Amino acid sequence: MTMFSEFIDSHFLVDLPLERAAFTWSNGWDPVTFSRLDRFLISGAWEEHFPDVSQAVLVKVTSDHVPLVLDCGGLSSRRTPFRFENMWLRSEDFQGKFLKTELKRWNKEVFGNLEWKKNRVFADIAKLNRLDEVGQNGESLHSKRASCQAVFAEIALMEEISWRQKSRALWLKDGDRNTKFFHRLANTHRRCNHIGRxxxxxxxxxxxxxxxxxxxxxxxxxxxxxxxxxxxxxxxxxNYISALDSDRIEIPFMEEEVLKALSSCNEDKALGPDGFTIRFLKESWEVVRA
Structure with a gap:
């Protein structure tokens, strides 16, 4: 099993957890023997394309092997809970948007889809490269290329912030960049939190x-x-506390104490079910305190 695990790691594959059963084969004799011989192994690129992929067993009829099904995930009709995205704070248009409904509308209509923006920048850069190949490389072309590269760098940074927040990798420092690692970690959390049965x-x-x-x-x-x-x-x-200690318990918190407590928390975490992160509270403290 160790050699098999080393093979999976050396080829950068993902061994999906098996749902609805622990084994995929049995000898059917007495005493019975169970083993997990069958499995789907997927690549990191497959997992990025199908983040909700999972494997489960079907009903065994005649064979001593249990049939497996690979579920790539479908469309869900459930309402997803609101989660504040720390990458929104990098947008100049963010200021003043603190209501959930307004943030959702702003994210959809103004902030937009990062993947679509990235593909558009790729197309612009490809167009500039074609102009370069035919010798149309003037000052304006270099300026447009620099602008496209700056936009792409900002999009890449926003993606990094978003996936780092989803990965919950609290031991990493802000600014560490490894989007693929964050992506796989976030997908692993999603599978672990999923209740299939x-x-x-x-x-x-x-x-x-x-x-x-x-x-x-x-x-x-x-x-x-x-x-x-x-x-x-x-x-x-x-046991009981003194009257002085009892009075201290009821002393209102000072604003400095609240801000100090918030500053010591991880910025990617939300204090409650409202979905607003610590970073949002710190960045928008003057508005929140009002």
Whole structure:
């Protein structure tokens, strides 16, 4: 298995986790033997093109091998939660946009799709290269090339910031550049967080709506209070704090304390479910505090 892992690493392949089962082969004898002999190995380029790719087992009928299916991911009808993108802060048009609805509209209509922008810059550079080949290389051409290169560098930096934020690689310093590494790390997090099946009250749920409903039902029952006898604490001794310490607990936080606490947090993280990151709060502190 070690040699196999070394082979995968040396060829820069990705061994996808297997869903719905742990093994793909059994001998069918007594005693029974299980093993995982079958798998899909994908390249980094494939994973970049299909970030939601996964492999799962089908029903075994006659063969001693379990059929595998490679799912490249489909279109989801679910609403994705809002997540503030730290790369937005590099845009000159960002200032003053602090509402989720306004940010979503601005991202779609003004900021735009980075991949489309990058492809457009590639096309402009290719056009300039063709003009270079036929000898049309004047001062204006050099100026346009420098402008295109500057735009491309800014887009590449924004992509780096976005994928670094998605990768949650907190041990890296801001400015470290390795987009492919960030991309693969983010995809790994996405696969690990995906719940393909769940067992509720002895029954396995597979469909997306069933899994979602099973999770909601479990926690509803877990946090539903049932009426009954409760123990009392009368007569039990407890430690207590002094009146001075009690008063200090209720002292309002100073703005300097809040800002210092925020500054010590990782900038790619969000404090709550609203999706706004620490970097947004630090960059827009004067507006937030108002």
């Amino acid at each position: 769940i067992r509720v009250n002895g029954s396995e749920l597979w469909r997306e709506d069933e899994v979602r409903g099973g999770i909601v039902s479990f926690y509803q029952q877990l946090y539903t209070e049932t009426l009954g006898w409760r123990p009392t604490l009368d007569g039990l001794p407890f």
